[in-house]
Amino acid sequence: MTDEPLDVLVLGGGAAGLSGALTLARSRRSVLVLDAGEPRNAPAAGVHAFLTRDGLPPAELVRLGRAEVESYGGRVRTGAAVTARREGPVLAVDTADGETLRARRLLVATGLVDELPDLPGVRELWGHDVLHCPYCHGWEVRDRAVAVLGTGPNALHQVKLFSQLTDDLVYLRHRAPALTDDEAEQLAALDVAVIDEEVTGLEIADGRLVGARLADGRVVARQALVVGPRFVARSAVLEDLGVEVLDHALGGRYVATVDPTGRTAVPGVWVAGNVTDLSAQVVGAAAEGTLAGARINADLVEEDIARAVARHREGALA
Incomplete structure (x- = not known):
C-alpha cells in the first residue's frame, strides 16, 4: 500500500460489498475490498430468487463477483478489520494482520450473524x-x-x-x-x-x-x-466510529442510516446489505451495494470539484 489513501475501502466481500466495489471501480475509483471470508450463506447449497443466478453456489457467486471487480481495477483481499478511527480527513482501519488501511470513504457491508x-x-x-x-x-x-x-x-x-x-x-x-x-x-x-x-x-x-x-x-x-434466528449486525468497527446501532422491533440489531443510499450519520461512512437491512436477500443486498457505491462516488465527485475550484482560485490569484 502507498501512503496515498484509497478513494474507498469496502469491508465485506459478499453481494453488497462486491456490488458497491464494482460500481466504484467502474467509476475509476481506487477501491479495495477487505473480506474476512465468513459469508453468512456459506452453509446453503445455492443462492435463490436472484434473477439469472438462481441456484448458483454462494462461493461461486463470490468468485464471479471478485473477478468482475478486479477486471475494472478494483482489488479484493482476504482479511479482517478489527478497529477503525478518523485521522483528519480520512478513515483508518486496522486489520487483524497488523496493517492500517486509509481511505476517503468507507463502505461497510459486513453482514450479520444468525443467532440460532x-x-x-x-x-x-x-x-x-x-x-x-x-x-x-x-x-x-x-x-x-x-x-x-x-x-x-x-x-x-x-x-x-x-x-x-x-x-x-x-x-x-x-x-x-x-x-x-x-x-x-x-x-x-x-x-x-x-x-x-x-x-x-x-x-x-x-x-x-x-x-x-x-x-x-x-x-x-x-x-x-x-426456525427464527436472531439477526445481529456485525457492527464493531462501525461502533468504533460512532455509528448508531439499533434494536430491531422483531429482535436483533441493525445499523442506522440517514437516507436510502446507506449513508450513516458519521461523515464518510456508508453501509449496505444485511448490516443495516436484516431482511435483505442476496439480490436486495447487491442492489443496496450498487446504490451506496453510486452515492459514494457522487460524494467524492463533489469533493474533488471543490478541491479543483480551490486550486483554480489560487492559480488565478498567483
Missing part, C-alpha cells in the same frame, strides 16, 4: 434441512413434511408463508406464547397441527433431519424445520 435456537442439531443442519426464509429455501422443501419452531416473534408469520408451500405442516409451539383464539382458528383453518410440547433437539440420520424430539420423548417425524 440453542437446540442440538439445529446448527448442524442450518442452511439445508433447518431454514428460515420461504423465499430463499421454501421451494426446496415444497410438499415435504415441515415444522415451524415457535421461536421469535415471527413464528406465526412463518407458518402462514410456509402453508402455501406444503400441505403437511406442523407448528411446534415450543416456548412461544400460547395461541390466542384468533390465531388458533387461523391455524385450524389452514389445517396446521399445533403441538404444545417443548422441543429438546433434532433427530438426524445420515446427515438429514428425520424429526423433532419432544420433552416427553416423542419424535415428530419431519423433513424440514423452520
